[in-house]
Amino acid sequence: MHSRVDLNLFVVLQAIYTEGTITAAAHRLCLTQPAVSHALGRLRGILQDPLFERHGRKMVPTTRCHLIIPQVNSALKQLHSSVAEPIPINLEQVTRTINVGLRDITEVVLLPALQQKVLAYAPGLSIHSSHSPLSSLSHSLEQGEVAIAVDAMVPAGKDILHKRVRRENFVVLCRPQHPARRGMSQDAYTSAQHVLVSMKHSEVNHVDMALAQTGLRRHISLTCEHYMAAAQLAASNDLILTLPAVYAREIVRSVKVEVVPLPVKIPPLPVHMYWHRATDNDPVLTQVRQWIADIVTQPF
The missing domain is CATH 1.10.10.10 (Winged helix-like DNA-binding domain superfamily/Winged helix DNA-binding domain)
Structure with missing residues (x-):
């Protein structure tokens, strides 16, 4: 033979x-x-x-x-x-660190529920969360710096897989004494002083792109990187903050601001989960992706 x-x-x-x-x-x-x-x-x-x-x-x-x-x-x-067939794996015996890319408020919404899953089914896993700017998301996934990311829809490389997990509607946050709080009009919104949350080197601004399509503009008075900081600014000034409703619900628990309906039409923001093709069949990452999808697709 x-x-x-x-x-x-x-x-x-x-x-x-x-x-x-x-x-x-x-x-x-x-x-x-x-x-x-x-x-x-x-x-x-x-x-x-x-x-x-x-x-x-x-x-x-x-x-x-x-x-x-x-x-x-x-x-x-x-x-x-x-x-x-998928490779059988005993999650209880897995010891591993998984890097995930999340925005600050997404951490607040997602991580507590994700950690419950980890402790219950895979106590040897460690989750490390940091934010990867949208402009470098593909690079971070390709280099293995991040295994899974959850963020707004963005063009990605051919080896970056993704699926939509949420559609976020927008609301406005302002201090309770803001002069435009009651019955905020479109004119009041566009003429107000705005605080914008934008990560360094980010090229995506969903709200301003949508406003531009209807011929509207707003004045950005201040830009920062974190929603909690922006909310604190709105609480102490006449700045207003436009943000996804799920973020607003978390922020009002700790910051003295009020939620006001958005007086202009902004399409919902598609939120996607991203991962590299090379990890598509990784049984541990497949399970963690499923946990994340189950959590973020639920109403908050």
């Missing part, structure tokens, strides 16, 4: 045995008839047996072929299962 055998030869053997003719086997395998005949010839040489005898158009298996075909079928089935 040769020490190195092309496993594809046994795929051909199985097809001929099952189909009964070279023509049918070639059709099943999407090969030419000469290619199938050549593969059979090679396997005959390796096994030192004709394997099939031709009777008219029919290929009749030899005794040796009948004897080995159960083993061939079993081996090919096992090989197929090893590729097609």
Whole structure:
């Protein structure tokens, strides 16, 4: 027996045995008839047996072929299962650090529920959260700096996979004594002084892009990187903050601001989860992605 055998030869053997003719086997395998005949010839040489005898158009298996075909079928089935089926893993025994990319308020919303899952099912996992700017998100995932990210929809590299997990509506936050708080109009909104949350080097501003499409503009008086800081500014000044409603619900628990309906039409913000194609079949990351998706798709 040769020490190195092309496993594809046994795929051909199985097809001929099952189909009964070279023509049918070639059709099943999407090969030419000469290619199938050549593969059979090679396997005959390796096994030192004709394997099939031709009777008219029919290929009749030899005794040796009948004897080995159960083993061939079993081996090919096992090989197929090893590729097609997910690798079983005991999460309780996994020790690993997983880096996730989240904005500050997303951490507040997501991490408590995620940590409950980790403690219950995978106590050896450590979750490390930091924010990756949208402009460098693809790079962070490609370099393995972040395994999973949750953020606004952004063009990503061909090897970056993603799925939409939420659609966020916008509201306004302002101090209770803000002069435009009651019945805020479109004019009052656009003429007000705004605080904008924007990460360094971020090129995406969903609100201002939507306003521009309707011919509107607002005045950005101050820009900062964190929603909690922006909310504190709105609480102590006549600045107003436009933000996703889910963030607002978290902020009003600790900052003295009020939620005001947005008086202009802004489309909901698509929020996506991102990961690199190379980690798509990682069983641990697959489970963590599922936990994150389950959490963020629920109403907050």
